[in-house]
Amino acid sequence: SREWHLVARPHGWPTAEDVALREVPVTEPGEGRILVRNRYFSVDPYMRGRMNDMKSYVPPFQLGQPMEGGAVGEIIASRAEGFAVGDQVLHNLGWREYAEVPAADATKVSAELAPLSAYLGVLGMTGLTAYAGLFEVASFQEGDTVFVSGAGGAVGSQVGQLARIKGAARVIGSAGSAEKVRLLTEEYGFDAAFNYKEGPVAEQLGKAAPDGIDVYFDNVGGDHLEAALNSFNVHGRAAICGMISLYNNTEPAPAPRNLAYVIGKRLRLQGMLVRDHVDLQPQFVRDVAGWLASGELKYRETTVDGIENGFDAFIGLLRGENIGKMIVSLG
Numbered sequence: 001s002r003e004w005h006l007v008a009r010p011h012g013w014p015t016a017e018d019v020a021l022r023e024v025p026v027t028e029p030g031e032g033r034i035l036v037r038n039r040y041f042s043v044d045p046y047m048r049g050r051m052n053d054m055k056s057y058v059p060p061f062q063l064g065q066p067m068e069g070g071a072v073g074e075i076i077a078s079r080a081e082g083f084a085v086g087d088q089v090l091h092n093l094g095w096r097e098y099a100e101v102p103a104a105d106a107t108k109v110s111a112e113l114a115p116l117s118a119y120l121g122v123l124g125m126t127g128l129t130a131y132a133g134l135f136e137v138a139s140f141q142e143g144d145t146v147f148v149s150g151a152g153g154a155v156g157s158q159v160g161q162l163a164r165i166k167g168a169a170r171v172i173g174s175a176g177s178a179e180k181v182r183l184l185t186e187e188y189g190f191d192a193a194f195n196y197k198e199g200p201v202a203e204q205l206g207k208a209a210p211d212g213i214d215v216y217f218d219n220v221g222g223d224h225l226e227a228a229l230n231s232f233n234v235h236g237r238a239a240i241c242g243m244i245s246l247y248n249n250t251e252p253a254p255a256p257r258n259l260a261y262v263i264g265k266r267l268r269l270q271g272m273l274v275r276d277h278v279d280l281q282p283q284f285v286r287d288v289a290g291w292l293a294s295g296e297l298k299y300r301e302t303t304v305d306g307i308e309n310g311f312d313a314f315i316g317l318l319r320g321e322n323i324g325k326m327i328v329s330l331g
């Protein structure tokens, strides 16, 4: 069985020298555990943070050990009650072909309800992030004008569509390619979208939101956050979900130069972690499954085949090569 190990801590952008694809023996499951053949694993931006040796909200990946992350697969051996060979499960030992998992850390999923990969994206962690971030953290209300950055990605494309479904006055998205921008307005029903690489974000947002914004869902940080502060109406709310424009920086980035707007506009900038919102899981699955079935909610996945391409998939994600959720398929 092959698995990806972190072998050095990246400085700036991760390189192929920082990781290694290693062959390890497959072990029988211990008591209370299951052996899973992984079918898909997730690559996510937060994994960049786990490559650093820094105190954070999740412990760093250990050097010389396999990396971790969301995965779905099929049980091929079980010593845990309630988990049978052939059952499909979601768990957190990705980046490897076979995973020996404590059954308590695995959740059964059904390939009949949705394609297995959806449990890593639209019906999984990134979907819940969008749902909880918009509805709970940003206190979205019908009639709000919503701006979301990273809008061609997994979280962002779902945020914009959820806002539209729930009656936003106007939904604006930014993304890094013409293809993504077209997708937002033509398929996902955004009212306006722009390519942040084609001009200053503040200028483009100002044009797309002439009457200002009430909610900003931040996936990017930096000049996107600064632009949102400019465009905010009084009592605006931001869900600070991610700051991907900063993850590979080697020096701290300057704060938004216009932070003082927080005072006069009485803004609320609220950081979030999806793990604080698991109580919303049943409601999230019910709502999102319904909107998928009715066709109101659409999603894309970018699938990279083969474990040997797993690290390239991760770098591709950080570079913006994905449309929708980036997934590694193990066949």
Ligand code: NDP
Pocket (backbone or CB within 6 Å): 044, 045, 046, 125, 126, 129, 150, 151, 152, 153, 154, 155, 156, 174, 175, 176, 177, 180, 196, 219, 220, 240, 241, 242, 243, 244, 245, 246, 272, 273, 274, 275, 317, 318, 319, 320, 321, 322, 323, 324, 325, 326
């Ligand atoms: P995405 O599917 O959105 O993929 C990442 C995207 O980020 C890329 O496709 C790229 O698209 C964009 N990007 C990369 N560099 C930059 C840059 N310098 N400026 C602007 N955009 C950039 O990933 P996710 O949906 O999984 O995650 C989105 C954000 O949400 C991330 O910041 C992530 O860390 C955060 N997150 C936070 C969680 C939490 O609990 N707080 C949980 C899950 C995700 P483009 O072509 O547009 O540049």
